[in-house]
Amino acid sequence: MRNKNNFRQLENLKIKKHGEAPKKVLDNIEQNLVFFKTIGQTIELFTDKFIKTFIKMNG
Amino acid sequence: MKKYQNSSNTKYFDILYQRHSSKVYGKCLSMLNNETMSKDALQDIFLKVLLNISKFNFKSKFTTWVYSITYNHCIDVIRKEGKLKFEKEEYSMYSEKIDTNDAIHEEEELLKIKVHNLEVVLDSIPIKDKAVLLMKYQGGLSIKEMCSMLNKSESAVKMGIKRAKEKCIRKHKELFK
Numbered sequence: 577m578r579n580k581n582n583f584r585q586l587e588n589l590k591i592k593k594h595g596e597a598p599k600k601v602l603d604n605i606e607q608n609l610v611f612f613k614t615i616g617q618t619i620e621l622f623t624d625k626f627i628k629t630f631i632k633m634n635g
Numbered sequence: 636m637k638k639y640q641n642s643s644n645t646k647y648f649d650i651l652y653q654r655h656s657s658k659v660y661g662k663c664l665s666m667l668n669n670e671t672m673s674k675d676a677l678q679d680i681f682l683k684v685l686l687n688i689s690k691f692n693f694k695s696k697f698t699t700w701v702y703s704i705t706y707n708h709c710i711d712v713i714r715k716e717g718k719l720k721f722e723k724e725e726y727s728m729y730s731e732k733i734d735t736n737d738a739i740h741e742e743e744e745l746l747k748i749k750v751h752n753l754e755v756v757l758d759s760i761p762i763k764d765k766a767v768l769l770m771k772y773q774g775g776l777s778i779k780e781m782c783s784m785l786n787k788s789e790s791a792v793k794m795g796i797k798r799a800k801e802k803c804i805r806k807h808k809e810l811f812k
Contacts, residue, residue, distance in 0.1 A: 581746050581772055582746055582747075582748055582749070582750045582753050583746075583753070583768070583769065583772035583773040584772075584773055585750040586665060586750050586753055586754055586757075586773070587658070587661035587662060587664075587665055587773055588661065589750055589751075589754065590661055590664035590665055591657060591660065591661045591664065593664075594664055594670045594673070595670075596657055596660070597656040597657045597659070597660035597677055598660075598674055598677070608682055608685075609685060612686070
């Protein structure tokens with residue numbers, strides 16, 4: 577395949593027309609990452625507490 | 636990539652984003668033809684990359700892996716919009732053989748189409764044909780990668796590409812010659 581074929585030129589043309597990829601998207605991704613981490617930690621904490629309570633109740 | 640996989644430090648993910656976001660965005664624009672949808676898709680794709688990065692096994696190039704997520708995501712978006720129907724039989728019914736000389740000739744003809752004309756032609760062929768052509772010629776995905784992405788056999792994918800090339804060339808002749 578040619579290095580700069582017409583399909584890849586088309587991609588560049590589209591970027592030229594519509595502008596570069598937004599930089600702020602990354603902030604949202606990081607916010608999502610924080611959200612997922614928080615959810616993950618909450619689940620972990622809950623599971624831990626649940627197991628401890630379960631062991632206590634069942635001796 | 637390895638640094639991010641090992642440390643999960645967002646600084647390295649920032650670098651990955653800066654390196655690849657422009658190409659991914661361009662691919663989204665080519666597939667979706669809509670700026671707002673492409674921006675949303677870009678965010679969703681990088682979120683998928685972020686959540687699945689531990690599954691990346693270095694068997695393919697990182698860019699190829701990201702591009703296959705990109706095309707898959709765009710196909711899903713288009714499918715949800717109701718514009719795309721991947722009929723099962725379309726990829727599995729072909730039993731005829733592909734003539735290698737014809738394929739080379741068609742490829743040459745396809746790659747000669749002027750970029751502005753190509754834009755018009757790609758918008759006038761069915762979206763599934765546009766998708767396979769973009770995967771192959773813009774994303775640089777191999778037949779094997781396309782097989783696993785589309786969940787089709789090698790011969791079905793090759794025939795899908797051949798059909799798409801034929802439609803593209805025919806449309807180009809109709810519109811510009």
